[in-house]
Amino acid sequence: MSRKIEVKHLTRVEGHGRIEVTIEGNTVKDVKMNIFEGPRFFEAFIETVKYDKVPDIMRRICAICTASHSLASIRAIEKAFDVKVTPQTELLRDLLIHGEMVESHALHVFALALPDFLGYPDVIRMTEKYPNEVKAALQLKKAGNMVHNIVSGREVHGMNERVGGFSKIPAEEELLKLKEVMQKVKPTAELAVKLFSSFQIPKFAESENTLMALDPGEKFGFLGDYVLISTGEKFPIERYKELTNEKTVKHSHAKFSSYKGRPFMVGALPRILLNKDKLSGTARELFNQHKDMLTHRNSLTNNLAQAIELVHSVERCIEDIDVLLTTGLRNEGLVEITPKAGQGIGAVEAPRGILYHDYIFDEKGCITKANVITPTAQNVANIEKDFQVAIPRLINQPEEKIRHGLEIIARAYDPCISCSVHVAIIKNA
Amino acid sequence: MEKPRIGIFSLTGCGGDQLMILNLEDELLDLLSHFDIKSFQEASSYEETTELDIAFVEGSVSTKTDLERLKEIRNRCKLLIALGDCAIDGCVQAMRNQQMTIAEKMRKVYGVEEDYYDVLEPKGLAAHVKVDIKIPGCPIEKTEVLHAIISLLHGDMPEAIDYPVCVECKLNEYPCVIIEKDMPCLGPITTAGCDARCPGLGLDCIGCRGPIKDEANAAEELNLLSEKGFDFEYIANRLRFFGGNFEEIVKLTGSLKKKIGEGGQADE
Numbered sequence: 042m043s044r045k046i047e048v049k050h051l052t053r054v055e056g057h058g059r060i061e062v063t064i065e066g067n068t069v070k071d072v073k074m075n076i077f078e079g080p081r082f083f084e085a086f087i088e089t090v091k092y093d094k095v096p097d098i099m100r101r102i103c104a105i106c107t108a109s110h111s112l113a114s115i116r117a118i119e120k121a122f123d124v125k126v127t128p129q130t131e132l133l134r135d136l137l138i139h140g141e142m143v144e145s146h147a148l149h150v151f152a153l154a155l156p157d158f159l160g161y162p163d164v165i166r167m168t169e170k171y172p173n174e175v176k177a178a179l180q181l182k183k184a185g186n187m188v189h190n191i192v193s194g195r196e197v198h199g200m201n202e203r204v205g206g207f208s209k210i211p212a213e214e215e216l217l218k219l220k221e222v223m224q225k226v227k228p229t230a231e232l233a234v235k236l237f238s239s240f241q242i243p244k245f246a247e248s249e250n251t252l253m254a255l256d257p258g259e260k261f262g263f264l265g266d267y268v269l270i271s272t273g274e275k276f277p278i279e280r281y282k283e284l285t286n287e288k289t290v291k292h293s294h295a296k297f298s299s300y301k302g303r304p305f306m307v308g309a310l311p312r313i314l315l316n317k318d319k320l321s322g323t324a325r326e327l328f329n330q331h332k333d334m335l336t337h338r339n340s341l342t343n344n345l346a347q348a349i350e351l352v353h354s355v356e357r358c359i360e361d362i363d364v365l366l367t368t369g370l371r372n373e374g375l376v377e378i379t380p381k382a383g384q385g386i387g388a389v390e391a392p393r394g395i396l397y398h399d400y401i402f403d404e405k406g407c408i409t410k411a412n413v414i415t416p417t418a419q420n421v422a423n424i425e426k427d428f429q430v431a432i433p434r435l436i437n438q439p440e441e442k443i444r445h446g447l448e449i450i451a452r453a454y455d456p457c458i459s460c461s462v463h464v465a466i467i468k469n470a
Numbered sequence: 471m472e473k474p475r476i477g478i479f480s481l482t483g484c485g486g487d488q489l490m491i492l493n494l495e496d497e498l499l500d501l502l503s504h505f506d507i508k509s510f511q512e513a514s515s516y517e518e519t520t521e522l523d524i525a526f527v528e529g530s531v532s533t534k535t536d537l538e539r540l541k542e543i544r545n546r547c548k549l550l551i552a553l554g555d556c557a558i559d560g561c562v563q564a565m566r567n568q569q570m571t572i573a574e575k576m577r578k579v580y581g582v583e584e585d586y587y588d589v590l591e592p593k594g595l596a597a598h599v600k601v602d603i604k605i606p607g608c609p610i611e612k613t614e615v616l617h618a619i620i621s622l623l624h625g626d627m628p629e630a631i632d633y634p635v636c637v638e639c640k641l642n643e644y645p646c647v648i649i650e651k652d653m654p655c656l657g658p659i660t661t662a663g664c665d666a667r668c669p670g671l672g673l674d675c676i677g678c679r680g681p682i683k684d685e686a687n688a689a690e691e692l693n694l695l696s697e698k699g700f701d702f703e704y705i706a707n708r709l710r711f712f713g714g715n716f717e718e719i720v721k722l723t724g725s726l727k728k729k730i731g732e733g734g735q736a737d738e
Contacts, residue, residue: 050511050517052511052512052517053513053514053515079482079536079589080482080532080579080580080587081532081563082575082578082579083562083563084579085566085575085578085579086562086563086565086566088578089707091704091707094711097676097711098711101484101562103485104484104485104486104489105485148492152492153513162515163510163514163515164513165499165507165514166514176499179495179496179498180495182493182495186495194668194671195667196489196490196609196612197486197493197609198609198678200671200676201673203673209671209672407703
């Protein structure tokens, strides 16, 4: 006899998704993570748009990782036109992406994932028992937003980061204030690590995972031009198509990513595990304390990895500000751009994993073809693999427990469904 | 007094307007305590399908599912608030409305022409149901939404802005980026309320709060930018970023259809 288990509308995630599992006897017959978010066709409508405003439009793929999209977009354009930016621009971009990580991870770790572990439907209802923790978490999130405001111009869909540099350089006082705020919220980031390392992280999804993350260079970070894989391989991002290998899967009409025929994982856990030797400061100490919990076999430890990245990101914001202020801020203007026909590929580590933007331009610098691969699109196949592994281990539990287990798996990846312009084509029956 | 029952919903979009509400970090807990929240998908697993005093809806109507959900929400709420550009006029995803067929979009992005998603041409909520209040922006300004909510709690309707970004730009005494720097600014035809943020950063407005209803003179903007030397396609794309459902802009830029068709090997 077959039965169906459904999570009709995934909550506490960005966008609209659904989980459907068909079980026959004790075996899993079918698993689907359906995306019923409407497609928006960014890659189609951006054609003919001139490069100067491409990042402003493409960042609107997603609100929570808006700066990741704009930076991936800008990096792709700069590669296509051989643009070299100044060290100050690189530092401000590094500050921006770390600020985005603080904002996004604070929201996800405290407001979206934590309620699962404390037994609440949401963070608002958690406030009664944990008012101070919730308020502190909101202040941590606000600190991340402050970076968006100061560096990018506003919290969501900023505009100050441009192809070739920044339009307006932040004032010294703003950066000093930001540093002060970051110092104040650092204990809250550490609290996230304390909390998630104290929970019994469920092991029902344990299995082999292939991990991928960008190589950030010497220091831990979120910008890079090479992809590291847990198999020990390393590829330039220009070969992203071989790594992501999007294809249509019959059972769900879904475009799923695979590497060498297997699903893989991107996100905080892959970043921390593949680049652990590059961590420094308190983040490194905390990683060393909890490294036994962080295993590539358990994707549910992704939340703890996010917490460690929160600490890293707060520390890095402070460090970047110190360097900027020591060097002295210069109103250097934008690098001059000469558009030309050709292709450019840019990648960043968005909060949820590697994000690729790939553009082809005509000689006037207008887009003739665009391709975007988001982290959630890469993770969906792995999430389904985890469902497959988990269900036989949960099968004797009450249906409510199974359903909750599936939600915990999906939420551990912090899926951003709005982002996944590409994820799946599902006929909405 | 019983707390007003509210629901916060999203259709097709980036989730940015719900996020802007969550970004009211200092006021959020206090603000939400004045309401009985029945639905807030992005933030809560709690959901109760019931009559609502106010429904906040972000996102555009881009699929048949969106449309069904919207009608269902409209049927059980007293006040329907369109939150952000997507919900007001379709936002960036409406950019190619009447320029590119759904089959063409499917082929370019997914490599198949069949409409698996039951896609509709992206529109704002008011194209399908009665909308009581519109709060513009991509994303919304959090102070604007905060003030709107406070007005509603006091039983007042929030005030809509009906003047262009230029007004706020002048009040801030920013140099005009069109006149001084020959930049293709859309400030003259774009709804104010952002405190002229982009000109303040030395940038030209891209129109993210949408054209001013019944007031925007898109033809004159097109003339002005043509005189500055921008080519037609550049201006037409610019006008369409947030104006793909704005009648005058569609009329002015319709001729682009052929051009895009040729570039993308369209079959129509």
